[in-house]
Amino acid sequence: MSIVAEETLNVVLAQLLLKRSLRALGEARIPNIGVRKPDVFILVNGVKVILEGKYKRAGARKELEKKCQQRIDEGLCEICVSVEYPFTFDNFLSPTMDDVENMLLTRDMDVNVSWLSAEGIKGTGWMSVGIDELANLIRISYTSIVGEDILGPAVESLKKTIEEATERLLRISNVETLAERVREAMGLHSAEG
Amino acid sequence: MRDTARILKMAELALIDAMVFQEVLTASYQDIPTLSKILSQRSIKQGLIDAWRKF
Numbered sequence: 001m002s003i004v005a006e007e008t009l010n011v012v013l014a015q016l017l018l019k020r021s022l023r024a025l026g027e028a029r030i031p032n033i034g035v036r037k038p039d040v041f042i043l044v045n046g047v048k049v050i051l052e053g054k055y056k057r058a059g060a061r062k063e064l065e066k067k068c069q070q071r072i073d074e075g076l077c078e079i080c081v082s083v084e085y086p087f088t089f090d091n092f093l094s095p096t097m098d099d100v101e102n103m104l105l106t107r108d109m110d111v112n113v114s115w116l117s118a119e120g121i122k123g124t125g126w127m128s129v130g131i132d133e134l135a136n137l138i139r140i141s142y143t144s145i146v147g148e149d150i151l152g153p154a155v156e157s158l159k160k161t162i163e164e165a166t167e168r169l170l171r172i173s174n175v176e177t178l179a180e181r182v183r184e185a186m187g188l189h190s191a192e193g
Numbered sequence: 194m195r196d197t198a199r200i201l202k203m204a205e206l207a208l209i210d211a212m213v214f215q216e217v218l219t220a221s222y223q224d225i226p227t228l229s230k231i232l233s234q235r236s237i238k239q240g241l242i243d244a245w246r247k248f
Contacts, residue, residue, distance in 0.1 A: 073229045075216060158209070166201050179197040182204045 002055060004089045004100055010039040010053045012100045013083070013131075017042065017051075020135035024051075038071065044142040048077040056086040056110065061126065068114045072121055079141045081134075084110040084126075105131055113141050118153040215244060 007027050014026030017040070024042045040051035050071050054060045064082035071080045087107050089095045108128045114121050129137060169175060182188075212228055219227045225247060231240035 070229070074219065074227050076220070162202055162205050162209075165205055166198050169201050170198060175197060175201075179200045183200050186200075186204065186207065188200065188203075 002088050002090065003092070004095055006039075006054055006085075008097075008100060009055075009085055009104070010051070012097065013051070013053065013104055014040045014042075016101065016104055016131050017135055017138070020132065022135055022138060038076070041077075042138065044079075044138065047079065047142050047145055049079040049081065049138055049142070050077040051081040051083055053083040053085060055088070056084045060084055061110075061112070065112065065114070065123075068112075069121055072114060072116050078145050079113065079115045079138070081138065081141075082112040082114070083134075086110055086128075109134065111137065113137055115141055115145050117145075211245065212241075215241075 011026035014024040017024040022042050022044065024040055026040050027037065028041055029037055038050040039053050042049040042051065050068075052064050052067050052071070054064055061082070061084060064084065068080035068082050071077050086109065087103055089099065089103070092099055108130050110126055111124075111129055111134060112126045113124045115123075124137075124141075169178070172178070215225060216228050219225050226240070226244050231237055231244060234240040
């Protein structure tokens with residue numbers, strides 16, 4: 001286990017992204033996204049971006065990808081960045097916050113950006129980037145998500161699903177009884193007079 | 194039959210509305226399961242009933 005905790009790396013990473021004009025907050029509880037605590041939370045013109053970071057080790061990528069998918073599925077963010085730190089602080093006798101910052105500034109990180117699209121969750125695939133490239137990647141992902149019409153296809157899909165469900169319900173033998181019970185449950189008798 | 198279809202569609206929309214409401218609540222209340230958690234259960238219907246009893 002490294003002397004520098006992943007939480008420390010995440011907080012310093014958030015500070016470095018903040019210096020690159022991204023409104024980032026590390027290891028923070030964000031009131032409107034509930035009690036789940038993202039490693040780094042970034043707000044880019046109203047689009048929520050979560051960054052999840054882990055040291056490189058067997059299975060870390062799978063864990064990060066799963067976590068990112070959950071974050072998007074749960075509606076906590078529109079873009080989620082998995083970051084794998086491919087370095088350790090084993091050679092440091094007593095690392096400081098400066099050492100952590102220097103490491104993040106000089107070494108590349110392995111990242112995978114996932115975002116919500118009309119076709120589901122898309123990903124860039126894993127790539128090795130420096131801190132400046134990571135900041136740019138987050139901005140580029142933001143551009144792709146705001147340029148995509150998510151609502152239109154979602155409305156069409158919802159409409160199609162409702163039509164299909166109605167057709168299937170109309171085929172059941174006691175549909176009139178069902179409709180009557182629904183009508184009562186929804187208070188439609190009194191509403192329609 | 195048209196009236197029946199209309200009532201069924203209204204009920205379906207009310208259910209969808211309740212599911213959206215549940216998903217929004219999950220952000221603030223940890224004991225309410227997310228829709229993806231319910232979808233992974235054996236009985237989706239029972240999962241929704243159990244979650245909505247908590248409201």
